[in-house]
Amino acid sequence: MKLFHRKTQKIVKATIGKLSIDELTNLKNNQDFIFDWSLEKENIVYKICLLDTQEPLGLISVSDYQMELRIHINLIESSINNQGKNKEYQNIVGCLIAFVCRDAFIKGYDGFVSLISKSKLEKYYIDNYGFEKMGTHLVLHTHKSNLLIEKYL
């Protein structure tokens, strides 16, 4: 993973792993995140951490639609310290989306990933990550999905 530490201007190593139900439960009222991640128990949630640490810098919730060969992203969030102008690490959201794209290739889904964003923010997902608009959904697949993997992983 290519996380960028803004203060030292260095690329740092990070890993992404699946959260257990216990870890999700413990995220209730966690001050590092705005969303209530304990509500995502029915979905698959991954966390991104610095190498050899357990503290999540960001989280992503996904649902696997096997019949449609598609992974849907429900929610993404960087921890409070990594939001806004003074964020500590850059590329957290990009790395998390790219990780899901890679998984969507491994599962034989052609790298197909979808999400529904608040309308006012759609433009940024299209410009920054290469999503295409498909009705209300934004989708990413095949070549554009691979481009994101090459950029962030």
Place this chain on the structure above:
Amino acid sequence: MKKYEKIYSELKSKMSDAEIANSMLIPQDLSESEKLKLQEEITNFRLELLRNQTEEKRIYSDLLRFKFLLDDYLKNGTYHLAFSFGKKVEEYVRILNRTKKSLAEDLGIHYTRLSRVINGKEEPNIELIYRLEEHSGNLIPALYWWKLVTKKQEFCINQDKDNRSIQAQKVKNALKFSV
């Protein structure tokens, strides 16, 4: 105010839209009926895309699946016969929906040699590895192919006690240290 709209409004007082989008995904507040309608919309789109998928795109996607699985194996796994060089070349042929004979022709090697490599009776040389990289449109890097070979060699060296012992007997004046 709706759940996500409320979060967005609070964040808007501290961050620009670009900063919010760089920090998280805020979904839309949807009713159950809206969710169902959108679910149907995306299902139809996805199935239509699959129906119209070209052979080129199928091969591209399948080769990337192949690449990422190789990547995971090379980083984490111990040697496994299913991931031998020969087995993976065989899978490569299958993904391309070609015959071994036509791949041998493309690679400029005799079919018999490709068969021997696939069956593990002959080790590939670096030239063949470079040709496979080129043949895959550089999607599967030469290093991945090469590491499949060296991973097997590592495994063999670790297991090969008999040959090690035979070779040791042929060595004279082996260095001995008492430190």
